[in-house]
Amino acid sequence: MKVSRHMPHAPTGLRLLPPGGEIDAHHHDDHQIVYAARGVVSVATGEGRWIAPATQAIWIPAGTVHEHRAYGRTDLRLVGLPVTANPLGLDAPAVLAVEPLLRELIVEYTRERGTGAERARLLAVLLDRLRRSPRRPVHLPAPRDPRLAAVCAALHENPADPRGLARLGAEAGASERTLSRLFRAELHMTFPQWRTQLRLHHALILLAEDVPVTAVAHRCGWASASAFIDAFRRAFGDTPGRAKHG
Structure with missing residues (x-):
């Protein structure tokens, strides 16, 4: 900063x-x-x-x-x-x-x-x-460990990336076990929890840019629009349509 x-x-x-x-x-x-x-x-x-x-x-x-x-x-x-x-x-x-x-x-x-x-x-x-x-609970904490930061950066580039922690860790030079520990120690959440937060953040940005809900779901890694809407409602207490239109 x-x-x-x-x-x-x-x-x-x-x-x-x-x-x-x-x-x-x-x-x-x-x-x-x-x-x-x-x-x-x-x-x-x-x-x-x-x-x-x-x-x-x-x-x-x-x-x-x-x-x-x-x-x-x-x-x-x-x-x-x-x-x-x-x-x-x-x-x-x-x-x-x-x-x-x-x-x-x-x-x-x-x-x-x-x-x-x-x-x-x-x-x-x-x-x-x-x-x-x-x-x-929509805070996206910042990683400090360079191996963890590399994994997080890759997912920032492509939130829909379906790879698990083992494959992502292979590129970052860390084992799945090490990265799992780092997620909990540094970010105070599991890898799936952090990835969901990341996808929700990207979804809000795309909604603000007038991207249709179905396209947002696909670009952020949800299997269907209904799965995205359910995750969005749990996090924000409302539907993506209302967030989109204010």
Whole structure:
């Protein structure tokens, strides 16, 4: 990750990003909620990548060095929060479900209109709804061991690659047993779990680019569109069609 800019206060407001638009690495002294009301946004840190469609938001704790990337035309809603406002007690980035009321609260609050008292009441309700938001396990952690990194890079290039860990490891110079241990030790998940996360991340990007659901399933390695839809619903709580259209 590039040198980080220090921004003392996390901004609140709307950023319109084109497809592929980026916000360079930075950190601030406040917490921040990152929400794409349209499009898909990813947040990358030294620990990995989090990605969210319009049914999810990303929580970024104060002091976290991070960068943003947009997929599709993205309406990025940013909510800066003081360090005393952490309704979920999170000290690491996380993806959170955004139900309809929370969505409207975020959109209204980021319009930056109304009196100070009105905005304070709006923020209080927003934080109350955020407190009830379930977390979504869609973190894609970053490998450090060069053998593990080589395997992960190969799958990033082709998420539909059907090879098992033994064949992938043969190219990376590591045994299946060693790589299995590294997945658990470094990434805190099994190889199949990590590969599913990777495929879901790529699927969100393709959906934001208007690729049909059936083609997304094929390009990301699912045997059928129905298998992809089931995996997507388990991870994001909704269908790919809703994520696609916001």
